[in-house]
Amino acid sequence: MIKFTEEHEWLRTDGDEVIVGITAHAAEQLGDIVFVELPEADTEVAKDDEIVVIESVKAASDILAPLDGTITEVNEAIVENPALVNEDPMEAGWFFKLKLADPSEMDTLMDEAAYKAYVAD
């Protein structure tokens, strides 16, 4: 299952966790990403906490926790090579894995068709 937020994040289920990244649309809007600061693993986060800082050639942006949960793993590859987020935002450019406090909250997010319509507006 893959879901999307209004903040242009995607969440893909991976066992009892979700993998989180930003959408191709978001990556394109941000421009060339040159810096990523990720949270520590084992951090408990609440929905809308500012947990990731990304900087493009244009500006700094915050990435918010999409739902309540615990960070279980972060993608150090995008810290070493921030351009990965632009090159492959939906796969190799993922940000972190999150163990959701309440997996049923995934149902509150947009599916792919709804996100496509949201971006088209």
Next chain:
Amino acid sequence: MATDLKTTPLHALHLRLGAKMVPFAGYDMPVQYPMGVMGEHNHCRTKAGLFDVSHMGQVRITGSNVAARLEALMPVDVAGLPEGRQRYGLLTNDAGGIMDDLMFANRGDHWFVVVNAACKEADIAHLRANLPDCDVTELDRALLALQGPTAEAAMIDAGIDVAAMRFMDIADFDAFGGLTISRSGYTGEDGFEISVAPDQAEALAEALLAQEAVAPIGLGARDSLRLEAGLCLYGNDIDTGTTPVEAGLTWAMGKARRAGGAREGGFPGAATILNQIAHGADRRRVGLAPEGRAPMRAGTALHAAPDGPQIGTITSGGFGPTVGAPVSMGYVPTSHAAEGTALYAALRGKFLPVKVASLPFTKPGFKR
């Protein structure tokens, strides 16, 4: 696009090229093209980039004693500038602060001045008030910049033989309805700024863009290019609150206007500026190299020690694609301005290490 924004003669071309447009100094200007800021930056450093800088003010001054009158407004050697040459200048106020930075050129029968877009109305009023019996006219012309190591070849291929020009030369050419071209720019690369009639601007831009080596470059890459080159952005790195000495622009003054020079002083703020040259200023603009990967942008506070008092401020900063790392400029006390001085920038609640670095960050490509 807001209706009160002005447009340049290349506006339709920018839209055709797929530019993302933003308001800048009252104009609707391209911030980037589909290539993206990083790609445009690298293209300009390795090949040639075409910039629309038509928002800048182009001013023609005629009359008697123009050089002496300009020297009464700028701490710069104007009278010593030969015909056919351009020089960097600074308008100062009575406190020694910088009202604008500009380029001026001796064209023989007139003087040609290029000023910043955001300052042009104030500059022209200031020039008219202080050169009352001279004619100060803003020219209705477009201004294009072609910058990069293959800029000369691209100009020649477009039928404009600039091979004999050297850095800071200025000359007229017959092509495209009559061009005024200086070998200068704002990127640290070799290149040209081309003044062209509005109705010929698009044809000239198309002739240059038709060549494989030339790509259009937006304001985003213009900023990262000038930052790596250590060049000041008026309003960020210099303003009425900074003097030429604090800004590290004493080189622009020339010997003639300094203590003991042939035409010492006699410009607004001379007492302050000459005193700072003799005894040093309390602070100065420096290059700053963040040690980590986090860009440190304008407004970031600088500290001598973590949790210590703020001692300075970053005035420009971002990622430097050619350097491959973040680069910044800012003001620090002269006691902390030596190259290699370790400082800390307050960023998102942390104190991150940053070192004072020499400017420019990249080697200039000027054809001297």
